[in-house]
Amino acid sequence: MKTTTRLMLTACLALPLLAACKKEEAAKPEAVVQAPLVAPTTNDENAWGSYLQEVVKRNLDGVTGQPYLYFLPAEETPDFQGYYDRLLEQSSTDMQRGIVEGNLVAYGSPSSARMADLMIASFEKVQAGSMKGVKVLFLGKPADGERVKAAIAPTGVDYKFIETK
Structure with a gap:
């Protein structure tokens, strides 16, 4: 749990800096071609956390607020069900409260x-059309x-799927 919490905290602290860098990069006229991302082939939480942060960084176009990141470790992780239950509660609460x-x-x-x-369980009680203008990455x-x-479409989110290869 400590590793996951640290990853989430690091992501929350680092993303505003990344967003600022992204704005500076956008001002530059030359285009930089980024290497394609490859998902970690192991269940290493640090590798997955870095991967998730990089994917988010590359999808910040049009994002004006602080991103919400939800990471669930591999099912082989001790106390996986505990991680799942806590993350489900946190995500459900955030989605029902509303994302701006x-x-x-x-x-x-x-x-x-x-x-x-x-994700499907987190969005079950979200009102239809209440999340227009919110970008959701999976x-x-x-x-x-x-x-x-199919499950989250009624909420009105801008959904983007990224295949982990």
């Missing part, structure tokens, strides 16, 4: 199906991406 237009919400995990389940497997898309 211009924000980004990102979900990633080495356990794509379980993260998809968590890093996972294509079949899970389609399940999530």
Whole structure:
């Protein structure tokens, strides 16, 4: 839990700096080609945290608020169900409270199906059309991406699926 908490805290502290860098880069006339991202092949939480941060950094176009990042460790992690339950509670509370237009919400995990389940459950009680202008990223497997898309579409989010290869 400490590692996950630290990753979330680091992400929250680093993303405003990354957003500022992104704005400076946008002002430069020359285009920089970024290497394609490759998802970690292990269940290493630090590698996944770095990957999630990099994906978010590359998708900050039009985002004006602080991003929300949700990371779920691999199912083999001790106390996985505890992590899942706590993250589900946090994500559900945040989504029901409402995310302001211009924000980004990102979900990633080495356990794509379980993260998809968590996302679907988190958006169950969100009112239709209440999240217009909010960008939601899901890093996972294509079949899970389609399940999530169908479940959260009524909320009005700008959904983007990123396949973890």
